[in-house]
Amino acid sequence: MARFRDFVPSGVIPATLCAFNDDFSINEAQTRRHLSHVAATRGITAITVNGHASEVHACNFEEQQRILAFSAAEIGNKLPLINGIYAEGSIEAARLAKMAEKEGASCLLVFPPNTMIAGGQLRPEMALTHFKRIADATDLPIILFQYPLTTGLGYPFDTLMKLIEQVPSIRAVKDWSADPMTHEKQIRTLQSLPRPVTLLTTHSAWLMASLTMGANGLLSGAGSVVADLQVELFEAVKAKDLAKAQAVNDRLYHVQQVFYAPPFLDMHNRMKECLVMLNRMDRAVVRPPLMKLTDAEIARLRAALKAAKIEPDGAVKIAAE
Numbered sequence: 001m002a003r004f005r006d007f008v009p010s011g012v013i014p015a016t017l018c019a020f021n022d023d024f025s026i027n028e029a030q031t032r033r034h035l036s037h038v039a040a041t042r043g044i045t046a047i048t049v050n051g052h053a054s055e056v057h058a059c060n061f062e063e064q065q066r067i068l069a070f071s072a073a074e075i076g077n078k079l080p081l082i083n084g085i086y087a088e089g090s091i092e093a094a095r096l097a098k099m100a101e102k103e104g105a106s107c108l109l110v111f112p113p114n115t116m117i118a119g120g121q122l123r124p125e126m127a128l129t130h131f132k133r134i135a136d137a138t139d140l141p142i143i144l145f146q147y148p149l150t151t152g153l154g155y156p157f158d159t160l161m162k163l164i165e166q167v168p169s170i171r172a173v174k175d176w177s178a179d180p181m182t183h184e185k186q187i188r189t190l191q192s193l194p195r196p197v198t199l200l201t202t203h204s205a206w207l208m209a210s211l212t213m214g215a216n217g218l219l220s221g222a223g224s225v226v227a228d229l230q231v232e233l234f235e236a237v238k239a240k241d242l243a244k245a246q247a248v249n250d251r252l253y254h255v256q257q258v259f260y261a262p263p264f265l266d267m268h269n270r271m272k273e274c275l276v277m278l279n280r281m282d283r284a285v286v287r288p289p290l291m292k293l294t295d296a297e298i299a300r301l302r303a304a305l306k307a308a309k310i311e312p313d314g315a316v317k318i319a320a321e
Helices: 028-039 061-075 090-102 124-137 157-166 180-190 204-212 223-238 242-259 264-277 295-307
Strands: 011-014 047-049 081-085 107-110 142-146 170-175 198-201 217-220
Touching: 011 047, 011 223, 028 047, 028 061, 028 223, 047 061, 061 081, 061 090, 081 090, 090 107, 090 124, 107 124, 124 142, 124 157, 142 157, 157 170, 157 180, 170 180, 180 198, 198 204, 204 217, 204 223, 204 242, 217 223, 223 242, 223 264, 242 264, 242 295, 264 295
Parallel strands: 011 217, 047 081, 081 107, 107 142, 142 170, 170 198, 198 217
Antiparallel strands: none
16 A cells, blocks of 8 residues: 655545444444445545544544545555544643554544633643644644634634644644634635645535635535545536536535534434445444434435435436437
8 A cells, every 4th residue: 555645635525424334333244344435436636534524523533543544555556545533632642643654544634622612712822732743743734624613613714824833844734713704714825825824615605605715625525425526526526617507506405404404413324324324334323422313304315315416326327418
């Protein structure tokens, strides 16, 4: 497995799911099958593992290492792998970063530590120390995961700029600011820096609107199901083909409405159920505290796939006009 050196995050980057057995152990065969299916999508630029979509919150260090290792064995020669760094402390985050480099990752996606939720925004030096420890542990490029400020985990704009200035390995920001004004400001500012930082949107509930603001990429768990449509939308927006973008968005709308409905935490649970409906995964097991969806919600997902014209053998191509 060859690491993709000098990888710069941009374009369409799906975040894949992790399959589990009924006893909640990792189902490697099914996860590999899922990875291979997504990796075969024309136009994607990388794949993210050990992120929200793969329930990283419920996986220990050894499991995260195993997931990255078999992901690299399965698709690592085809596409760069981005590995999530999800840890409450900076020392453990640095340990994960070293592991990711050793196992063949080409980039890191760094989540904000939940320990900063109770006022970390008032201590920017904490965020700086966290990222510097990670950067000191590896030479891999970093994607900073920007949360909404209302969660207590987002980085204020001034702090974000300090992080980018003082940690040069931050090459992209996965933006989930959840505020259109902040989102556009970050797109315009970061991508116009002397050392441009790519803005990867993760506003998948309103993806077309986000992309038209100028984001140079997207990183999304929904790509585990609709990566092909995301590629078509991204390319249409970049080509300024409004009619094509609207046509793709008309299909995405149906799944976006069900994926991101309350409760928001079930989004990847719903995506996993869709993979089962599409014959891309055998079962939709999630680790507690996540729980199986109700029959009524599964029916809504099935209806959304039908409305979006996504068939079990893959997405149907939009007819040429």
